[in-house]
Amino acid sequence: MEQIYILWKRQVVKYFRSRSRIIGSLGQPLLYLIAFGYGFGGVFARAGQGNYIQFLAPGIVAMSILFTAIFAGIEIIWDRQFGFLKETMVAPVSRFSIMLGRTLGGATVATFQGIVVLILSTFVGFRFTTYYHIPLALLFMFIIALLFTALGTAIASMLEDMQGFQLIMNFLVMPIFFLSGSLYPIQGLPKAMEIATKIDPMTYGIDGLRGVLGGAAQFGTGFDLLVLSVITFVFLLIGSYLFSKIQI
Amino acid sequence: MAKIIKVKSLTKKFNGFTAVNDISFGVEKGEIFAFLGPNGAGKSTTIKMLTTLLAPTSGKILVNGADPSQDQDAVRRGFGIVFQDPSLDDDLTAMENMELHAVLYSIPVNTRKKRIEDLLKFVDLSDRSKSLVKTFSGGMKRRLEIARGLLHHPKILFLDEPTIGLDPQTRNHMWTYLKDINKKEGMTVFFTTHYMDEAEKNADRIVIIDHGNIVAEGTPNALKKKTKSASLEEAFLHLTGHEIRNEEAGALDALRQRRHVWGGRH
Numbered sequence: 261m262e263q264i265y266i267l268w269k270r271q272v273v274k275y276f277r278s279r280s281r282i283i284g285s286l287g288q289p290l291l292y293l294i295a296f297g298y299g300f301g302g303v304f305a306r307a308g309q310g311n312y313i314q315f316l317a318p319g320i321v322a323m324s325i326l327f328t329a330i331f332a333g334i335e336i337i338w339d340r341q342f343g344f345l346k347e348t349m350v351a352p353v354s355r356f357s358i359m360l361g362r363t364l365g366g367a368t369v370a371t372f373q374g375i376v377v378l379i380l381s382t383f384v385g386f387r388f389t390t391y392y393h394i395p396l397a398l399l400f401m402f403i404i405a406l407l408f409t410a411l412g413t414a415i416a417s418m419l420e421d422m423q424g425f426q427l428i429m430n431f432l433v434m435p436i437f438f439l440s441g442s443l444y445p446i447q448g449l450p451k452a453m454e455i456a457t458k459i460d461p462m463t464y465g466i467d468g469l470r471g472v473l474g475g476a477a478q479f480g481t482g483f484d485l486l487v488l489s490v491i492t493f494v495f496l497l498i499g500s501y502l503f504s505k506i507q508i
Numbered sequence: 509m510a511k512i513i514k515v516k517s518l519t520k521k522f523n524g525f526t527a528v529n530d531i532s533f534g535v536e537k538g539e540i541f542a543f544l545g546p547n548g549a550g551k552s553t554t555i556k557m558l559t560t561l562l563a564p565t566s567g568k569i570l571v572n573g574a575d576p577s578q579d580q581d582a583v584r585r586g587f588g589i590v591f592q593d594p595s596l597d598d599d600l601t602a603m604e605n606m607e608l609h610a611v612l613y614s615i616p617v618n619t620r621k622k623r624i625e626d627l628l629k630f631v632d633l634s635d636r637s638k639s640l641v642k643t644f645s646g647g648m649k650r651r652l653e654i655a656r657g658l659l660h661h662p663k664i665l666f667l668d669e670p671t672i673g674l675d676p677q678t679r680n681h682m683w684t685y686l687k688d689i690n691k692k693e694g695m696t697v698f699f700t701t702h703y704m705d706e707a708e709k710n711a712d713r714i715v716i717i718d719h720g721n722i723v724a725e726g727t728p729n730a731l732k733k734k735t736k737s738a739s740l741e742e743a744f745l746h747l748t749g750h751e752i753r754n755e756e757a758g759a760l761d762a763l764r765q766r767r768h769v770w771g772g773r774h
């Protein structure tokens with residue numbers, strides 16, 4: 261237990277120590293909120309869809325969680341290249357505990373990042389319609405974070421170096437983001453795109469988050485939570501299996 | 509004496525390339541053992557197999573009575589290691605690196621602090637314990653790794669080229685201390701080095717490996733006698749030839765470079 265805790269703490273301490281990284285990674289969500297929020301706000305309202313910022317903010321919160329979480333998982337590659345991974349791999353601690361500590365740490369950091377973006381979004385016009393649901397929103401944010409940190413861990417366990425990183429960004433992470441309904445409503449999409457959207461786990465994260473933050477959840481927040489939990493569990497299993505197979 | 513490490517017909521192939529070729533040897537409990545060979549001979553690969561990091565292609569290993577590919581945690585509890593390549597977390601302080609190790613090895617909370625302080629003192633880093641490791645010189649990082657490797661009182665200490673980048677003072681200090689623990693606690697030391705004087709001075713016994721094969725074995729004196737050499741260096745050259753080997757670096761350096769360019773991490 262203490263081993264899981266110290267590896268969790270390591271991720272968190274390192275994150276808060278790198279202020280420039282925190283600030284740097286807030287630039288993108290802020291830009292999206294402003295550019296999309298104000299840019300499409302008028303069209304969105306005229307189409308009878310209501311306030312776009314209310315719609316967009318949960319999507320951008322989830323986006324920043326997605327990017328931070330994947331990156332936290334991918335950090336295994338850095339640790340492998342810069343040697344620290346060896347220190348944990350020769351320790352008399354189960355691979356599962358190591359993987360879990362790291363993943364929980366990454367998920368905590370990503371959740372925090374999401375909280376900051378949520379707060380920032382109130383400056384561009386996002387309003388909480390009810391405060392009761394904030395704990396539920398945090399729960400959704402944490403599960404999204406855990407899901408994608410586990411995915412990042414699984415991917416990183418199979419890679420020797422950062423060569424494949426660009427590939428993963430362009431062909432996995434960006435599609436996960438753009439096809440998730442973070443920027444637009446997913447009703448009435450062409451069939452192929454609708455299928456892609458429904459396969460994308462992020463869709464359920466955003467749908468659920470939107471639901472508990474006062475918007476309409478298309479699938480229902482209960483169903484969203486169920487889907488996310490199952491996928492997170494599966495990714496954790498796959499991640500810890502692949503992590504346990506790492507050879508140095 | 510009993511053997512604390514037993515290796516029988518150990519082989520490791522990487523995609524058809526044989527890095528370690530059917531080697532057998534043993535290390536006595538309480539011995540200071542030098543594993544020597546030119547670059548690329550297979551030393552680090554052997555150490556990785558002994559320390560559960562790499563699965564052998566074939567062969568049998570016993571470390572402390574346990575098989576590294578079966579009973580990994582039993583093996584892991586019994587050794588400390590200083591890797592050839594750095595293995596500290598640069599973004600943590602020296603103290604944090606030590607504490608992390610103490611927790612991973614379940615060192616009792618009440619002795620943790622004292623033990624860490626003692627070891628930091630021994631490697632002369634007490635006054636830098638709160639500094640981030642990335643501000644350390646290569647030699648300081650090495651010293652910290654040595655202290656960390658000793659933290660949990662290992663029965664065996666693996667040192668893979670530990671003295672690279674250390675000045676003669678530190679090297680001398682380190683060996684005095686290691687020999688002291690070796691005597692007092694019976695800790696076995698398994699080390700590699702390219703400094704032949706270091707091996708000659710400190711090793712009870714030596715195995716020389718070249719191109720994955722063991723080419724000689726014995727005490728420093730026996731090896732000198734066998735090759736009719738005046739020094740171990742001469743004996744080593746006699747046994748392994750004068751041809752210069754290339755070390756495969758590159759990949760790591762290239763990555764360091766890239767990380768620099770990327771920047772974003774700090």
Ligand SMILES: Nc1ncnc2c1ncn2[C@@H]1O[C@H](COP(=O)(O)OP(=O)(O)O)[C@@H](O)[C@H]1O
Pocket residue numbers: 508522525527545546547548549550551552553554756
């Ligand atoms: N992961 C690996 N994949 C392919 N070849 C490797 C790998 N690790 C080591 N080798 C090769 O095995 C040989 C022995 O390497 P190593 O054990 O590091 O040598 P030493 O430590 O004696 O200098 C070298 O030729 C090296 O290039």
Ligand SMILES: [Mg+2]
Pocket residue numbers: 551552553592668
């Ligand atoms: Mg080596």
